Amino acid sequence: MKIVIAGAGEVGSHLAKMLSNEYHDLTIIDNDETRLNRVAESADVITVFGSPTSIKTLSYAGAAKADLFIAVSPSQEQDVNLISALLAKKMGSGRVTARINNDEYLQNENKLLFTEMGIDLLFYPEKIASHEIIDLLKQTGTSEFMDFSGGKLQLIVFRLEDGAPLLDKTMSDYTGEGELQYRAVAIAREGKTIIPRSNTRFKLHDLVFVISKRTGVQEVMSYSGKNNIDVRRLMIVGGGRIGEMVAKKLENSVDYIKLIERRRERCDYLNESLNKTLVINGDARNTDLLIEEDVNDFDAFVAVTSSSETNILSCVMAKKMGVAKTIAEVENIDYIKLAEGMGVDAVINKKLITASRIFRFTLSNKVQSIKCLNGSDAEILEFIVNPNSAVTRDKVRNLDFPKEAIIGGVIRGNNSFIAVGDTEIKPYDRVVVFALPTALKKVNKFFA
DSSP states (O other): OEEEEEOOSHHHHHHHHHHHTTTOEEEEEESOHHHHHHHHHHSOOEEEESOTTOHHHHHHHTGGGOSEEEEOOOGGGHHHHHHHHHHHHHHTOSEEEEEOOOGGGGSHHHHHHHHHHTOOEEEOHHHHHHHHHHHHHHSTTOSEEEEETTTTEEEEEEEOOTTOTTTTOOGGGGOOSSSOSEEEEEEEETTEEEOOOTTOOOOTTOEEEEEEEGGGHHHHHHHHTOOOOOOOEEEEEOOSHHHHHHHHHHTTTSSEEEEEESOHHHHHHHHHHOSSEEEEESOTTOHHHHHHTTGGGOSEEEEOSSOHHHHHHHHHHHHHTTOSEEEEEOOOGGGHHHHHHTTOSEEEOHHHHHHHHHHGGGSOTTEEEEEEOTTSSOEEEEEEOOTTOGGGSSBGGGSOOOTTEEEEEEEETTEEEEOOTTOBOOTTOEEEEEEOGGGHHHHHHHHO
């Protein structure tokens, strides 16, 4: 697939690196040579110096023949993204997608306007991140969470600590008679991702990925040794877009929200924007401030400042002071494992979130959703099954499905079930698959 990326910032660079591993024909445009040189060092990509809104530059980059055009200049350059995406579409690009920072554009009636103009997908990374944080606050025992088809199947991720009942056991040790309610689809251990088999034993500090029916979630969490907490009191550090959106969304569903923001002028804005949130002007890197604001009285602590280091350290301090659930925005991918190792319960990364949304366009048009997972180099995908696809031709055990992937569950109409060897997949089923990067192309062929 020929792909043109407009914008070599953090998101564009991460996409280029990820997509180059899939052997696509990649070109990236930017008007900053330093950023282009940095991308060229880490990814197999053609760099083009120039403005993404220049027709001459777009033509030279091959936008007219691109299968996919991705406009991901930094969020403050929203107009650049929209203009370059519209130009690329008119020039002949197959599919185009653009990063935005305006929630108004995502309203249904307004999205239709952009669709009619030719933009296939608008994405707002900060809004997607805020939704992920809200989901994690609903399922506080997990370090990552994802719903499929309105919760008919769920992805639950947890780390095994001392005392977890699952330690030194296999999942089959807990599987009784009758229909399965859940299945472990992967283990991240010491930097490697393992697709577990029936005899695979769980070890201390394993990050375990489980596909579960709604009825099995509580039992799965009991094996992890982690309890779900009803979040009634929430502290947020960082009053940027993500912090504001989380507070605004939860103001009417939790008892009390306190938001700490360092910039005085931003505090003034937040006091006008938020109705029931107490806004404090202060620096959360100061331990004394957290003590003064009674952080130990809160059920959950969310750190979403522009500094990954601040977010990690403030979460660590909050954890030591007794907060049950901590969530940090960590934009430096190299820091994600560090944060988890220091005891941060969950990590949010906008690059991975954005990559998930865009990566779907490089796969079968039957991919309903995809998510790049923290703590693992794998992806979780939801396919809608084509009537004549290879995955429908035999029982799962006989499909010769890639060993680096596993079918976790199937949604058929209003019913869902965990996949086993005898499962037969039918046309129009929704199928949840966990796959390592090396298996993505092979998996895609089974559903194409």
